[in-house]
Amino acid sequence: MLSLMSPKVLCARGELRSADLLTLGRFPLRGPVNQPSGESSENEPRKPPTASSAKSCKLPPRCERSGQRGRRRMKANDRERHRMHNLNSALDQLRSILPALPEDTKLTKIETLRFAHNYIWALTQTLRMADQHTADHLPGGSDLGSPVSVSSAEWDSVSPAESAEADPRACCTSAHDINCKIFSRDQPGVIPVTFYFRSLCAYQ
DNA sequence: TAGGCCATCTGGTCCT
DNA sequence: AGGACCAGATGGCCTA
Numbered sequence: 001m002l003s004l005m006s007p008k009v010l011c012a013r014g015e016l017r018s019a020d021l022l023t024l025g026r027f028p029l030r031g032p033v034n035q036p037s038g039e040s041s042e043n044e045p046r047k048p049p050t051a052s053s054a055k056s057c058k059l060p061p062r063c064e065r066s067g068q069r070g071r072r073r074m075k076a077n078d079r080e081r082h083r084m085h086n087l088n089s090a091l092d093q094l095r096s097i098l099p100a101l102p103e104d105t106k107l108t109k110i111e112t113l114r115f116a117h118n119y120i121w122a123l124t125q126t127l128r129m130a131d132q133h134t135a136d137h138l139p140g141g142s143d144l145g146s147p148v149s150v151s152s153a154e155w156d157s158v159s160p161a162e163s164a165e166a167d168p169r170a171c172c173t174s175a176h177d178i179n180c181k182i183f184s185r186d187q188p189g190v191i192p193v194t195f196y197f198r199s200l201c202a203y204q
Numbered sequence: 205t206a207g208g209c210c211a212t213c214t215g216g217t218c219c220t
Numbered sequence: 221a222g223g224a225c226c227a228g229a230t231g232g233c234c235t236a
Contacts, residue, residue, distance in 0.1 A: 072222085077213060079223070084211075108209065 095112050098119055107115060 073214075076215095076223085080214085080225090081212070083224075088211095110209095 091109055091112055094116055095107055098107070098112070098115055
């Protein structure tokens with residue numbers, strides 16, 4: 001049974017560390033997320049800012065502006081709003097494919113990007129270790145160039161208690177772990193390779 | 205109440 | 221000229 005533990009790095013929120021593997025910034029996250037993905041409150045138009053909220057500029061506030069310049073500015077604002085909505089939609093799509101998040105939580109933008117980065121890194125490591133496993137166990141030596149031996153990798157969240165059982169080194173009860181089981185086309189069942197990725201500090 | 209996160213407005217810059 | 225992109229500023233909302 002192979003087991004890979006990321007180095008546990010205790011750090012205050014906001015510190016950036018590169019040592020952690022697949023990590024989430026915090027659990028629980030902010031309060032319940034009511035809107036489904038794609039209809040988040042982020043996309044709800046907010047109240048227009050007051051005149052004082054407009055950057056202290058030499059121009060009069062929007063409501064007082066007219067003419068071609070004002071119309072251009074309003075069009076540009078609309079485009080910018082639309083652009084940011086598209087960006088948020090893409091972030092929502094990214095959130096939706098990240099694994100094992102509690103349903104009532106929502107990653108912030110920066111957490112989403114960091115988690116995605118770490119997730120990709122972890123999947124890369126998964127494939128690498130699966131190849132190594134195949135090379136070690138199949139007759140005829142290594143076949144490091146063929147990741148096809150792995151048909152899927154299943155990711156679950158593991159409660160802190162479970163993870164502590166699975167790995168007595170797990171000591172941070174505030175963290176959730178991501179458990180990855182590698183399935184193989186070559187062998188029925190589960191290759192006994194399990195990763196426990198600490199989810200304590202997402203920052204790097 | 206302070207701090208984090210966010211949407212929005214805005215002007216500047218670059219590109220087509 | 222107009223659109224895309226960016227970063228700064230601002231205020232609202234929410235949570236600890």
